[in-house]
Structure formats: structure tokens, C-alpha cells
Amino acid sequence: GEDVEQSLFLSVREGDSSVINCTYTDSSSTYLYWYKQEPGAGLQLLTYIFSNMDMKQDQRLTVLLNKKDKHLSLRIADTQTGDSAIYFCAETPRNQGGKLIFGQGTELSVKP
């Protein structure tokens, strides 16, 4: 079945890099996604990666995809206190009507 797993917490110092990891089981997804949820807010699409790519860079964000190991990571360079939030990885398995399968979410805490 489909399963997406993430570590629950990550704490970093301001200015350091953050790396949030995710593993998934269904290899049929065309895209994999990272969403950000700030306290009391909805989900913001942060970035996504097409399944035939290994890496995608977007300003301070770098997404790495290892299809062989079914491992996705999000690196945030020069992490700021405003990056403190919960980060969800998600996939959309084929033939599931577009349903998003989410990980549990990683709570990123950035200390000044």
C-alpha cells in the first residue's frame, strides 16, 4: 500500500542548513511535493519535483530525489526563524484519482 514517512522534529540554528527527509513506497507518482504549514494556517505548496528528475533547486530550496531508495529530501539553505513550520512531503500514486498521500509532517524549529 501507499505509505509516506518523515521524522517528526528537526531543530537548527538560524543561518544553518536544514535537511528534511522523507521515504515513500509507491513509485508510480508523477510528482512528489513539499508543502509548508505555518501555525494556524493552511498548506502552502513549497516546491515539487518531477519523478524523472534527481534534483531541483529553487532559491534557498534544494530537492533531491533518489528513486532507487524511494527517498526524497528538502534542503533549506541559510535557515531563518520565518522558516519555522511543519513541512509535509506528499505523493500522488497513479490511478488513485489524484489523491495526495501525506507524510506525518516534520516540525522545523529554528533557534536564533
Add this chain to the structure above:
Amino acid sequence: SAVISQKPSRDICQRGTSLTIQCQVDSQVTMMFWYRQQPGQSLTLIATANQGSEATYESGFVIDKFPISRPNLTFSTLTVSNMSPEDSSIYLCSVEGGKGWVTDTQYFGPGTRLTVL
């Protein structure tokens, strides 16, 4: 992407009552979804709202408890019926398939925070 709004943003309700949540998009979209996020948890899909036909429900969710309407390509409602404290959650709509958008990518509304006493 588009502007997605939900009403109400939050509500406190008594058990046994029902609440209807609205989701409005400022452009036409092919797909609309409703998710539930229980306290401290991840998101779970309730149903896909199909325009002009009945919604498609996920396992564990039924139409009598969560009736959904989708009268046109920019609007949907989710009703939480006969509420109990276990229904206290954030309810989020998401949309996909707007003109010029990234394929197969969902954008979320701000959510409706529901507390049932």
C-alpha cells in the same frame, strides 16, 4: 495558481449540530478535494468533489456524514453532519487543474478550524 477562500475560517459548534463549509476559487478548476487534519496529525482525504455528479468518498468516510456539493467549477461545500467532539479538526479544500497551472498539483485553501463541544 489561484486565490482559494474558505468560510468560515473557524467555528465552535455543539454536538449533534451540522456545519457547512464553503470553498471558493477565483478561477475554474477541474478538480476539488476535501481533506481533514485532526489535531497534531497529517492530512487525510475525505472525498473528491465532482462537478455535476456525486462526490467520490475515501474508505472510512460516508456521504451521510460528510455530504458534499459541487454546483460549478469554482465552488464546493462540505457539510459535517451530526457532529461529535471527534469531528474537531481542520478541514481543508484543495484544487487542481486550473488553466496554466502545474499538472497534477494541488493548491490548498486556508482551512476551517472546527471545534465541537
